[in-house]
Amino acid sequence: MNFRKFLPWIIAVVVIFGIYSYVKGINNTAVTLGQSVEQSWGDVQTSYQRRNDLIGNLVNTVKGYAEHEKTTLTAVIEARAKATAVTVDPTNITPEQLAAFNSAQSGVSSSLSRLLVSVEQYPNLKADASFLKLQDELASTENQILTARTRFNEAVKPYNTHIKTFPNSLFAGMFGFKEKAYFQSVAGAEKPVEVKF
Template sequence: MDFKKFLPWIIAAVLVIGIYSWVKGINNTAVTLSQTVEQTWGDVQTSYQRRNDLIGNLVNTVKGAADFEKSTLTAVIEARAKATSVTVDPKNITPEQLAQFNQAQSGVSSSLSRLLVTVEQYPELKANANFLKLQDELASTENQILTARTRFNEAVMPYNTHIKTFPNSLFAGMFGFKEKAYFQSVAGAEKPVEVKF
């Protein structure tokens, strides 16, 4: 049997198997990294959901103060409703979706800050054990949100790097992988906070 006769077929088979394995590796790595991004996005949403749940309890506690400003409570409730209505597709996180989500969450943070500042005028609320506990939990949750957002950005970076580097970029588009957006700071966050007494 002449081995040289089959040599071109063996080389072709080795090349096909090698290329298949290489392309499969590009795809499977992108899938794994994309799943990590989606899981960390779930963690972000869980942190925001915890904040939304705490806001409901906080608003109910504050409502107990009969003469508390209703407009402040209404602003918090409306901002919370708006924030919960904004959805982001974790498989296709675009900068526009993330900016809209970020803006809605910023509205919640802003109205919540106004609520907590207004509470300073109500000594009975500042002394309320439930209110103090909720305030502490809210502060803790804000730290969890920051951590979740940071981890999300840390998960997006290797995914984006993988699908944008050559030659992976040639196949990423064919397999439907698109760049995912990072969390950015809210517009104006780079300016120093003005504190007035």
């Protein structure tokens, strides 16, 4: 048997197997990194859901004390409803989806801040143990949201880097992998907060 006769076939099989392994590695790494992004997005949503749950309890507690703050309470409830109506597809997070989500959540933060400022007029409410506990939980949840958003951005970076790096970018498009958006700060966040007494 002549070995040279089969040499071109052996080389072709080795080359095809090498290309297959390389492309499979690109795909599998992108899938793994994409799953990390989706998990991180789930953590972001869980943190915001926790805040939304706390807001309901906070509003009910304030209602009992602050009858004159109906417009502020209504604004908080409406902002929460708008925020929960915005959905983002974790498999295809676009900058537009993330901006809409961020804007809705910013509305919640803004109306919640107004509510907490208005509470200053009610000393009995400020001293209420359940209100103080809710306020502490809300502050803790805001920190969790910041952490979850940071971790989300940290998960997006290696995914985007992987699919945008040459030659991975050639194959990533063929497999349908698209760049994912980062969380950005809300417009105007770079300005210092004006505090009035």
